[in-house]
Amino acid sequence: MSGGHSKYVPVNGVMKWLDARLPLPRLVYDSFVAYPVPRNLNNWYTFGAILSMFLILQLVTGIVLAMHYVASTAEAFNSVESIMRDVNYGWLLRRLHANGASFFFFAVYIHIFRGMYYGSYKAPREVLWILGVFIFIVMMATAFMGYVLPWGQMSFWAATVITGLFTAIPLIGEPLQTWLLGGFSVGDPTLNRFFSLHYLLPFMLVGLVILHVWALHVVGQSNPTGVEVKDMKKETVPFTPYATIKDLFAVVLFFTLFAYFVFYLPDYLGHPDNYIKANPFVTPAKIVPEWYFLPFYAMLRAVDFDIIIPFTSIVLINAKLGGVIAMFGSLVVLLFLPWLDYGKTRSGNYRPMFRQFFWIFVIVTILLGYIGALPAEGINVLIAQILTAAYFAHFLIVLPLLSKYEKTKPVPLSIADAILESTARAKTGGTP
Amino acid sequence: MKFVKTVSSIAKTGLIVALSATILNLTGIAKAGEDVTPYYPLKKPKYSEWSFSGPFGKWDIGQLQRGLKIYTQSCAACHSLDLVPFRSLYELGYSEEQVKAFAAEYEVTDGPNAEGEMFERPATPADRFPNPYANSVEAALANNGAVPPDFSLLAKARAPKRGFPNFVFDVFTLYAENGPDYIYSLLTGYSEAPQGKELSEGTYYNPYFAGGSAPAMAPPLSDDLIDYDDGTPQTVDQYAKDISAFLMWTAEPVLVERKQLGFKVMLFLIIFAVLLYFTKRQVFASLKD
Known part of the structure; x- marks a missing residue:
C-alpha cells in the first residue's frame, strides 16, 4: 500500500526547503496522514496505537525514575521508597510505571489474540508477525528485569528462580548462570547489569516497533474480512482523521481503565x-511471578517428569530442562504460526471450526494463568499438564489439520462487497 | 471433516473438565467455612470500617494521632519505623514546635565529629525514627529468635491472598484494605490454642497470623494500656483499629492525595472520552453515503 506516489505537498517555504534536503515531513505525512487504512477496521484494531502510547509512557516515567533510583543491593529498596515518599509526584511516576507494565501486557495480549483471530500473520504479513513476536519476547525480558529493580522479596526470588533456569542447560548451564549473574548468587553485580539492560532493552523495543510499523506500512493493514484491499478509493480511508480519531478515543478509554487501577487499586496487580x-536467607512461602507471566510459569512447572529413552533408564531430558523447553517453546512456536496455519482463508469470521478452536485456545491460556498462580501440587500439576498439552496441540496439531481439512465459508469478493452486505443487512433488520 | 469435528468435540469436553476442575479447585479452598482456610493464616482477616477506604477516603487525623501514641508507647520498644522521618508528622496535624519537641525525645547517632568520633544527639525533624536495635542479630536475640518486622510498609506487606472469586469482586468494590484488616485481626485475634495443639515455647496461638499458627509476639495490647485524652474508648479493639490505621498511613502516606488526584484524572478522562466519541461520530458520518 506504500509504493504509491507520495501526495505530500509542502505547506510553506520552510517545509519545502527541508523536504528537499531531508524528506522527514514527507515520511510523517505519508505514514500518519495520507496512509490508507481499510474502511472496515473494528475497535480491536486500535490496540497498536494503545501499545505505542504505553511504550512512550514507560520510557518517560522510566527515565525519570532512573534519575532517583540507586542500583545497589543496600540502597535499591530504600531508594524506591524515597521515590514513593520524598520525590515530587514520585509515587505517581512509580505507580504509572509499575501498573503501566501490567497494562502494556494486557494490551499486547489483546493485540496478539486479535492478530490470531483475523489471521493477520498470513502471507504477506509473516515478517510483520515475527517482528511482533520478537517485540513480545523483548517486552518480557524488560519487564522481568524491571521487576527485580525494587529489590523486594519477590524481586530477589524471581531473579533467583529465573536465572536458575539456565542451569538446566547441559554441560555449560552452571558456568553460564554464574557468568550471567556475575557471581554465584543474585547480588550487586546482577542488580547492576539488570538495571543497565532494563534501560537498554526499551530502546531496542523502539527499534523493533519501528520495523514492525514499517513492515505494516509495506504490506498494509489486515482487516476483519481477511480480503486484501482491491479498490483504494472505495475501500480505504486516509489515516488522518479517520484512524487518528478512532485510535485516540480507544487510547483515552483504555487510559481511563488504567487510571482506575493506578489511583484506586495500585497494589492490586502486585505482590x-x-x-x-530482599533477604537471601528467607524464602517466601510462595514464589509467583507477575500475572502476565503466569501462563508461561504454569508451563514451566507442568513438566515435572524426566523424559527417558524408551525401554532404557537413560534420561534424555530431565524435568527441569523439560520445563524450560516447554516455557521457551511456547514462545518459539509463535514464530512458526504463519506456516503452521497455512490455509488460504485469513479471517476467523469465515472459519467456523477455527473460530471454536480459537476461543478454546484463549480459555486454555487464561486457565494456564490461573494454575500458574496456585501451588504446583496435587491435581494442579495434572491440570497444568493437560493445559500445556492443549496449548501446544493448538499450534502443532489443530492448526495444520484445520488448514488442510476445514471447510471454510465463502469470503466476500472484496471489502466493498462486505461493507455493502452489512449495511444492507442492517437496513432490512436481519440478524448477521 | 468428520475427523476435525471429533477432535473439536474431544477438545471441548476436555476444556469443560479442566475448567470445572480449576473452579472446584479454586473455590474448594474455602469449603470448610467462609473464613476458615487450610493454609496460613488459618482465619481470613475480619472486615473493618476504615475512614480511608473507597474512592473518597480520608485520614481520620485523630485516629492517626492515637495510632502514633500506641506506636511510641507500646510497639516502638521492638518494632522499627525505618522509613518514616519525624518531619512527616506534620501531616498528622502537629505544629513545628510539637514535632521538634517530639523528635528531641529520641537520641540518634551522628558524626564523626572533629575528633573523628561518633556521638549521640537529640533527633531533629529531618531524622527518621531510630531503630530500637543496633542490627537484626541483636533484634533476634532479644525476641526469641524472631526479628520484629519493620513497621514502615507493614500494612502493604501483609495482605493475605483474597482467593477466587473475591479478587474479582475487589476490582468493583475497590477493596484495598486487606493490610489494615489483617493487622487489626491479628491484634484482636489471640485466643486459647485448640485442644491438642502443642505450641512451642514463647509463641502465642493466633489463627489470624500469616506466618504460622502462633507468632512469637505476646498479645501486645490490653484494655486501658494507653491513656487517650480525647474520650475514645480505651479498649483492645479500639487500640488495634487505631494502630492499623496509623500503619496504613506509614505505609502509604500519599493515599489520600492519590485518591483525590485520581478523581480529577478520571473525571478529565471520562469527559475527554465523551467529547472524542462525538468527534469520532462526526468524522465517520462523512463516510456514510
Missing part, C-alpha cells in the same frame, strides 16, 4: 511480599 526488602 505484598515485594514490600519486604
